[in-house]
Amino acid sequence: MTTIKEVAKKAGVSISVVSKAFxxxxxxxxxxxxxxxxxxxxxNYSPNIVAKNLSSKKQMTFGLITSGVLNxxxxxxxxxxxxxxxxxxxxESQYELSIFLIDxxxxxxxxxxxxxxxxxxxxxxxxxxxxxxxxxxxxxNTNIPCVVxxxxxxxxxxxxxxVSIDNVKAGEEIAAYLLExxxxxxxxxxxxxxxxxxxxxxxxxxxxFEQREIKLVxxxxxxxxxxxxxxxxxxxxxxxDHRPTAFxxxxxxxxxxxxxxxQEKGLKIPEDISVTGFDDLVLSRYSQPSLTTIRQxxxxxxxxxxxxxxxxxxxxxxxQHIYMEHGLVERESVKTIFT
Numbered sequence: 001m002t003t004i005k006e007v008a009k010k011a012g013v014s015i016s017v018v019s020k021a022f023x024x025x026x027x028x029x030x031x032x033x034x035x036x037x038x039x040x041x042x043x044n045y046s047p048n049i050v051a052k053n054l055s056s057k058k059q060m061t062f063g064l065i066t067s068g069v070l071n072x073x074x075x076x077x078x079x080x081x082x083x084x085x086x087x088x089x090x091x092e093s094q095y096e097l098s099i100f101l102i103d104x105x106x107x108x109x110x111x112x113x114x115x116x117x118x119x120x121x122x123x124x125x126x127x128x129x130x131x132x133x134x135x136x137x138x139x140x141n142t143n144i145p146c147v148v149x150x151x152x153x154x155x156x157x158x159x160x161x162x163v164s165i166d167n168v169k170a171g172e173e174i175a176a177y178l179l180e181x182x183x184x185x186x187x188x189x190x191x192x193x194x195x196x197x198x199x200x201x202x203x204x205x206x207x208x209f210e211q212r213e214i215k216l217v218x219x220x221x222x223x224x225x226x227x228x229x230x231x232x233x234x235x236x237x238x239x240x241d242h243r244p245t246a247f248x249x250x251x252x253x254x255x256x257x258x259x260x261x262x263q264e265k266g267l268k269i270p271e272d273i274s275v276t277g278f279d280d281l282v283l284s285r286y287s288q289p290s291l292t293t294i295r296q297x298x299x300x301x302x303x304x305x306x307x308x309x310x311x312x313x314x315x316x317x318x319x320q321h322i323y324m325e326h327g328l329v330e331r332e333s334v335k336t337i338f339t
Contacts, residue, residue: 002045011039023113026143026157059122061096062086062309065112067128075228075283076253078298082127082149085302093310095122111135113189118142123309125149125302132194145312147305151196152321161312163305165326167197170294171204171250173328176278177292178246179212183274187238188216189249189258191226193305201278204248220244224254232257239265245274245337252284252293259287259333270335280329289332296326 008015020028020034029336037047064086066079083099090097092296100115112135116124129136139146145159152162178186188205191198202221209216222238224231231254235247239261247262249255255277262273269275269289277284280295301324311317 002043004045007036007040007045010043011036021205023117023142025141027141035113059120060094061098061119061121062090062306063119063121063124064097064099065102065115065124065126066100066104067126075256075281077282078279078296079127081298082302082305083302085299086125086306087302088299089303089306093306095310101165112139112146113142113144123313125305125309130192130195145309147309147312149301149305152323154182158320159312160287161305161308161317161320163301163308163322163324164197165294165296165301166198167325168204168207170278170326170328171201172208173204174278174294175205175208175248175331176211176246176330178274178276178334179208179214181274181334182245182339184214185244186216186220186246186248187235187244188221189231189234189247189254190221190223191250191254193223198250205248224257226251226254227331228253228257230257231255235261236264238268243273246334247273247275249276251277252279252281252291255291255293255333256283256287259291270333274334276334279296284329285331286332292331292334293329294326295329297324298325 001088002219004015008018011018013036017032018036021033021308064083064223087097098119098121102115112124112126115121121144125147126139129147129148129151140153140155140157140160143159145161147161147163149162150164150167152164175186188202190202206216218298222231222234224234231249235258247255247258249258255275259269262269262275267273275291277291277293280293284291286291304322304324308317308322
C-alpha cells in the first residue's frame with residue numbers, strides 16, 4: 001500500500017505539503033497541488049473516498065455541517081428551520097446539498113476540513129460551532145468557502161462569511177426592557193460560557209445595566225448551557241432561599257425550565273416573578289403565560305447563509321458578514337413594578 005511518504009518523495013515535496021494539498025490549504029500553489037494529485041493517482045494513493053477525483057471533479061455540492069443537533073430538545077425547532085432555509089436557497093441554485101450531523105465525539109475525531117475534502121464539498125455552512133473549537137482556526141486558513149452561523153469573525157480570508165443577528169444589541173434590548181419596568185433583582189440565565197453567541201448577549205446585558213448605572217453582580221449570572229433541564233435545576237435551587245423579580249434567559253428553552261421551577265414553588269408569572277426568553281420558539285406563544293422574548297427568523301438565516309456561500313464561492317459577495325434583523329416580542333410573562 002502506498003504511503004504519504006512515498007507520494008511526498010516522488011512529488012518532491014514534504015509530507016506536510018502533501019497533507020495540506022489534500023486538506024485544501026490556501027498556502028499551497030495550485031500547480032503544486034495538481035502535481036501531488038497526479039503522483040497520488042499514479043501511485044494509487046487514496047487518503048479518502050474521493051481523492052482520485054479531486055484534481056478534476058468540479059465541486060458543486062454544499063455541505064450543511066451541524067454540531068449537536070442530535071442533542072437538541074424536542075421543543076427546539078431552530079435547526080430544522082435553518083435547514084429549510086438552506087434547502088430553499090440551494091434548490092433554486094445550480095448546487096446540491098449534503099447534510100452532515102456531527103456529534104461531539106466525531107467532532108474530536110475528524111476536522112471540518114477533512115469532512116469537506118473526503119466528500120468533495122465545494123463549500124460549507126457550519127451551525128453550532130464554538131469559539132473554542134479546535135478546528136475553527138484550521139477551517140479559516142483553507143480555501144474552502146464557508147459560512148458560519150452565529151459567529152462574526154474577523155479574518156483576512158475572503159472565503160469565510162457569517163450570518164447572525166446582532167446579539168449584543170438584542171441582549172441590551174431585552175435587559176433594558178426589564179430595567180425600564182423597574183426590575184433590579186434580575187437573574188441572568190446564560191448559555192454555554194465558551195460560545196460566541198453567549199458572550200455577545202452577555203455583553204449587551206452588561207451595557208444595558210451600565211447605561212443606567214446599575215450593577216450586575218457576578219453571582220446573578222447562571223450558566224445553564226442552553227439546557228432546559230439545567231436551567232430548571234439552577235432556578236429551583238436558587239428559589240429555595242431567594243426571590244428575584246425577574247429571570248432573563250438566553251434561550252426560550254431555558255426560560256421554560258425556569259418557568260417550571262417557579263410554578264413548582266407555588267409562585268405566579270408575572271405577578272411574583274417575571275421571565276424573558278430568547279429565540280421565539282413556536283411554543284413560546286402558547287406557554288402559560290406566553291413568553292416575552294427576542295425573535296430570530298431562523299429560516300431566513302438559513303436561506304441567507306446559502307446565498308452568501310454561493311456568492312463567496314463565485315466571487316460575487318459584496319460583504320462577508322450579514323446581520324439579520326431581530327425583534328423584541330412582548331407577551332404576558334413580564335410585569336411592571338410600580339415604585
